[in-house]
Amino acid sequence: MHDFTGGIAQSGLVWTVALPDEAVTITRRGRRLDVAVNDLPVIDSTGSPPADVPATVSFAMTWRATGGMQRAGKGGAVAPTDPFAYLGRLARASARGTFSGTSGTFTFRSSTKPQKTIFGVLGTEQAGALLPGVTSCGTCAAVAGPPAPW
Numbered sequence: 546m547h548d549f550t551g552g553i554a555q556s557g558l559v560w561t562v563a564l565p566d567e568a569v570t571i572t573r574r575g576r577r578l579d580v581a582v583n584d585l586p587v588i589d590s591t592g593s594p595p596a597d598v599p600a601t602v603s604f605a606m607t608w609r610a611t612g613g614m615q616r617a618g619k620g621g622a623v624a625p626t627d628p629f630a631y632l633g634r635l636a637r638a639s640a641r642g643t644f645s646g647t648s649g650t651f652t653f654r655s656s657t658k659p660q661k662t663i664f665g666v667l668g669t670e671q672a673g674a675l676l677p678g679v680t681s682c683g684t685c686a687a688v689a690g691p692p693a694p695w
Contacts, residue, residue, distance in 0.1 A: 547589050547590075547591045547648060547651060547653075548591065548595075549587050549602055549646055549648070550587060551587055552587070564582060564585070568580055568582045575667075575669070576610040576636070577607065577608065578606075578608045578667060579605075579606070581605045582602070582604055582605075584601040586599065586600075587600050587602055587646075588600060589648035589649075591648065599648075600647060600649075602645065603644070603645045604644045604645070605642060605643050606640060606641070606642035607640065607641050608638045608640045608667045609638055609639050609640075609667070610636040610638050610668075612636050613636060614634045614635065614668060615634070615635055616632075617632070617634070617635050617668075617670075618631040618633050618670075619631075619632075620671070631670055631671060632671045632672075633669060633671070634669055635668035636666070636667055637664075638666055638667035639661065639665055640661070641659035641662075642660060643656075643660070644660075
């Protein structure tokens with residue numbers, strides 16, 4: 546069994562890897578998103594007991610909105626623990642992509658024909674410290690940026 550992840554950051558954040566700015570392209574109206582990455586360093590937690598092995602992944606994904614943008618969530622109008630404590634503008638979307646990875650002598654590759662999703666969503670979302678009026682941390686407030694025009 547192979548588990549390719551970004552590892553666990555000192556902050557406790559898991560499964561997340563920062564991508565270079567040039568790897569992500571979004572259209573002006575936000576109805577298409579392309580992400581293309583080659584040989585991104587990750588960790589493969591494999592074996593029993595699991596051992597962290599250096600690995601790389603490459604992928605190319607395209608999301609295209611297939612419907613209109615809809616508002617979602619209730620933001621700060623509900624308790625921070627409420628599942629609707631977010632704000633979003635989301636549209637149903639289709640997505641296609643190809644994937645590959647290498648860990649030691651183990652490799653995998655998706656079909657060369659881009660694989661298609663059964664269900665997808667494309668849009669923007671604000672949650673937690675990014676919600677207007679919810680931030681209680683001065684440092685977080687300084688980096689959260691201006692709220693989106695909902």
